[in-house]
Amino acid sequence: MRKIELLSPAGDLERLKVTLLYGADAVYIGGQSYSLRANANNFNLDEIKEGCSFAHKLGKKVHLTLNIVFHNEDMSDVEDYIKKVVECGIDAFIVSDPFIISYIKNNFPNVEVHLSTQNSTSNYEAIKFFEKEGIDRVVLARELSKKEIKEIIDKVNCDIEVFIHGAMCTCFSGRCALSNYVTNRDANRGGCAQVCRFSFENKGEKDFTMALKDMNMAEYIPDLIEIGVRSLKVEGRMRSLYYLATVIGTYREIIDRYYDNSLDEDVMKILQERLDRVANRETSTHYFMKEANWTDQYYTGRSEVSNQDYLGQVIEYKNNLVKFYERNYFEVGDKVELFTPSGEHINFVVEELFDEDKNEVDVARHPDNIYYLKLDSDIEIPEYSMIKIVERRNGND
């Protein structure tokens, strides 16, 4: 059985490296043009080349989003850009425009083309059309049930990719121009202002809102594998390193445990809690097992909560000292967890803490500063391991 692909977002080169180290089989990135996250840092050509090289050394892949809805002016340089990106070693393009699909398949037949979810593809007949155009994979609309996804897989030949985790659009992707009308920012060229998270006045009544809960399909990963989905996609090219490390590391463990038959209810509960801990909104499985309804939305406007679990990002571990960048306040006596890209989790109480000059301190209170903490461990603790809070010394977490 071909193992399912775990596909991670990567908003920059560091996120690309971290998510691959944490277990993604492939990443999707945006270039500095033609991507639907125009305001992410995105990758220049040198970074794309370096990212591809890094991924390929690990036997992994890089997909590039080229999924804006093109205007006339966007077409003038895109063919030259595609050529340059292919030369960087990109493995697949994620595209919504059929002219671009056709151009890539005609000129670079060895590079895969994936149909973006921007097309909101929701049936097998539409996929048959794109198969004739040479499409290698279709990222399905997020409005589909398990039964519908399975029927599509049964009736088409190309690979099928689905979203499993992250923020959701209220409207069909590609079928919303609210951002254009409210803010003049072009939703379909990467400028979406997320107007579906605004609250609207309804005179005499509570404000009208339509924001959706995030998607979390962790409990249905076995179902998705069994119906033949090829790739599981996580949303969030602009998310933090800590979030991505946690989410990708957790899904890696779910997938691997499914294949080695060690994914029982108790383990799943722990893994689900790990995902819940980094979530900044409530989650739902939306259309997968039922018609989406009122329980899948928020009714209070924006509902994100900030998360201060993330304490530090490891730079190196040497001589029983963990060197790290501080991210959130913590202090001696706090119970913390250090987790590594290979999936090791080490729980311990912080006993000794030092500043960058190795002066002993009681608290780490300056984000981005370098600190050290004492830890005796036989486990390898590489760069990009993460430290998070388990319990504050005063009893709060």
Next chain:
Amino acid sequence: MKLLIEVSDKSNLFLDKTDGIILPIDKYSVESICTFSLDEIKDIVNKTKKEVFIKINKNIMNDDINDLKKILIELDNLNIKGIFFYDLALLQLKKELNLKMDLVWNQTHMVNNYKTCNYYYSKGVKYALLGKEITLDEIIEIIKKSDIISMVEVVSHPSVAFSKRKLLTNYYINLNKEVKKDLIVTEKMTDTNYHLIEDDNGTTFYLDIITNGTSIIKSLYEAGCKYIIFREYGIDDFEELIDDTEKYINGKCIDDSYVEKYKKLGDSTNFFFKKTIYKVKK
């Protein structure tokens, strides 16, 4: 240049006043105020010599396909001018079923460049309804550089978004109040109203301001645009408007009093003279 209309009330189709009509079909049309049954469509087509286009623009689901095939076969036996489509399943089904009907590429916010228009033309699509979020200059460039026959929505309350979700039902259930399927809400930052209408397919958002493109008709005419579209919903004195517009077009768009008269529709020209932005930082 021909004028097509989409009505909001079945009681008056204005077929004696206009060059043609767009008929949204029950169950498979979204972003439309009123839809027509297949029997109603047959009746209309059989009684008129005007151009009749059918709108099938929902996102097609697997369970729709068998029924949709039957409808398409029936429509193909009628004297219709073409089918407005959103979902690429329509393009596939046309080929599978060997249908002779012409198609109109109508992917609401996506019909924005001439190369993709030419791509669809190469796949047998004869017409394209251009996006409403592009400028007049972009529209004219598409008309001039594309082989596809372009259509431009010129006067309407534009539909700006569509969700599969029952957003009004959900809202009222949460409030524990009787569900209404029609609601006008105000976006606070811009103090702009949006009209939300829910049906079995989902929820459509309309901008509650008329896009008044009467002043660009002359430019479209001169650029060789073949079709303009007016949508009746929310437009007062629609019959007079289409009557005057037909006269204006037949008079080669030189009667400036027409443009002056229809300033009364308001000064919103939507994106005809306003480019969207998408990069908000350097």
